[in-house]
Amino acid sequence: MDNTSPILPGATIGILGSGQLGRMLALAARRMGYRVHVFSPEQDTPAGQVSDREFSAPYDDLDAVRAFAGTVDAITYEFENVPAATAAACAAIRPLRPGVEALQIAQNRLYEKRFFAANGLPITPFAPVSNLAELQQGLATVGCPAILKTATAGYDGKGQQLITQTGQAQASWEAIGHAPAVLEGYVHFAQELSVIAARGVDGQFVPYDLFANTHRRHILDTSQTPAAVPASIAAQAVDYTQVVMEQLDVIGVLCVEFFLTADGRLLLNEIAPRPHNSGHLTVDACLTSQFEQQLRAVCGLPLGDAACLQPAAMANLLGDLWQNGEPDWASVLRLPGIKLHLYGKKEARPGRKMGHLTALADSAAAAAGQVRQARQRLRGKMNPAR
Ligand SMILES: Nc1ncnc2c1ncn2[C@@H]1O[C@H](COP(=O)(O)OP(=O)(O)OP(=O)(O)O)[C@@H](O)[C@H]1O
Numbered sequence: 001m002d003n004t005s006p007i008l009p010g011a012t013i014g015i016l017g018s019g020q021l022g023r024m025l026a027l028a029a030r031r032m033g034y035r036v037h038v039f040s041p042e043q044d045t046p047a048g049q050v051s052d053r054e055f056s057a058p059y060d061d062l063d064a065v066r067a068f069a070g071t072v073d074a075i076t077y078e079f080e081n082v083p084a085a086t087a088a089a090c091a092a093i094r095p096l097r098p099g100v101e102a103l104q105i106a107q108n109r110l111y112e113k114r115f116f117a118a119n120g121l122p123i124t125p126f127a128p129v130s131n132l133a134e135l136q137q138g139l140a141t142v143g144c145p146a147i148l149k150t151a152t153a154g155y156d157g158k159g160q161q162l163i164t165q166t167g168q169a170q171a172s173w174e175a176i177g178h179a180p181a182v183l184e185g186y187v188h189f190a191q192e193l194s195v196i197a198a199r200g201v202d203g204q205f206v207p208y209d210l211f212a213n214t215h216r217r218h219i220l221d222t223s224q225t226p227a228a229v230p231a232s233i234a235a236q237a238v239d240y241t242q243v244v245m246e247q248l249d250v251i252g253v254l255c256v257e258f259f260l261t262a263d264g265r266l267l268l269n270e271i272a273p274r275p276h277n278s279g280h281l282t283v284d285a286c287l288t289s290q291f292e293q294q295l296r297a298v299c300g301l302p303l304g305d306a307a308c309l310q311p312a313a314m315a316n317l318l319g320d321l322w323q324n325g326e327p328d329w330a331s332v333l334r335l336p337g338i339k340l341h342l343y344g345k346k347e348a349r350p351g352r353k354m355g356h357l358t359a360l361a362d363s364a365a366a367a368a369g370q371v372r373q374a375r376q377r378l379r380g381k382m383n384p385a386r
């Protein structure tokens with residue numbers, strides 16, 4: 001169902017998915033006087049804890065999905081792996097923004113690569129893989145090193161195998177459980193960058209400044225803005241992002257992850273049709289956070305000013321930090337200029353995103369130094385095991 005009239009404060013926003021992205025959207029929505037209902041298979045979730053109602057049922061329970069949709073005024077998703085049928089059931093009842101198409105493309109790496117290629121967007125060479133022979137052929141065309149990635153259900157580097165010699169083909173194919181996959185050429189990147197932008201119901205397009213990102217074990221580790229890249233590269237990245245959002249007719253927030261090669265070429269890595277971990281610092285550093293921007297877009301309201309008030313950096317807090325007990329929060333809370341965000345997750349598993357720190361400083365590099373140092377204090381001063 002589509003309807004371009006604005007959905008005003010007092011209305012209820014529905015969120016499919018209930019993790020930290022939903023939590024931060026719910027907080028932004030509540031601040032502006034909206035009510036929030038979330039839907040996911042879990043209970044007492046990061047988003048559910050700060051919402052008016054938490055619906056807990058499997059995503060494929062379409063009766064439960066429709067009952068949820070009937071209680072809200074507009075629906076968005078915070079999690080890419082919501083089944084397309086679930087999203088479509090919602091879209092039949094209320095405006096679903098972004099739509100089902102953006103979700104379907106983002107949840108399948110092969111569709112995503114074909115979409116990029118069809119729109120003339122630059123990417124690393126790739127080959128579809130549905131059996132070992134195709135993997136071997138793919139290695140011959142893409143070359144080594146290459147990364148084998150499952151086409152669906154991957155996140156935070158899960159379902160990925162680095163292949164450095166053709167002899168590893170069989171073991172890699174086994175390691176990803178013979179799942180349909182994409183083989184992509186390894187990119188010797190100089191930097192990883194992301195662009196987050198919002199697009200309104202009227203086509204208004206508002207990008208944030210670029211974020212420069214570092215990863216550890218394939219998981220985002222730190223982000224900082226503004227990124228130290230030439231203005232022409234930044235403009236090009238924003239243009240590519242606009243092409244993606246227009247071609248997919250996205251109403252909402254979308255992130256494009258890029259590689260920047262040493263010789264100055266931008267390559268698109270992947271897209272996320274929702275706020276992104278690299279934009280969490282917008283909550284503390286920008287006039288309008290990526291979550292408020294998502295709310296505004298989904299509600300058909302004018303988009304906010306995306307300007308950053310100060311250079312900033314963000315460091316993720318993974319479950320590993322809890323290895324020896326609760327981290328010593330006081331040690332970072334006493335630092336000026338550091339903000340602590342925790343997502344209310346009860347179980348701290350290694351690699352699980354539990355929260356993040358943000359620092360504001362005179363330069364992005366200084367903010368990055370501060371946020372890393374602050375996190376180090378949490379590491380160094382853990383309480384004894386409970
Ligand atoms: N082709 C590549 N060449 C070099 N490094 C890569 C390549 N693909 C992925 N990586 C590295 O692994 C990281 C995670 O990869 P990717 O973004 O594809 O994974 P993901 O599991 O979808 O993660 P997320 O959704 O958390 O971003 C990248 O940010 C990059 O650091």
Ligand SMILES: [Mg+2]
Binds near residue numbers: 257270
């Ligand atoms: Mg990624």
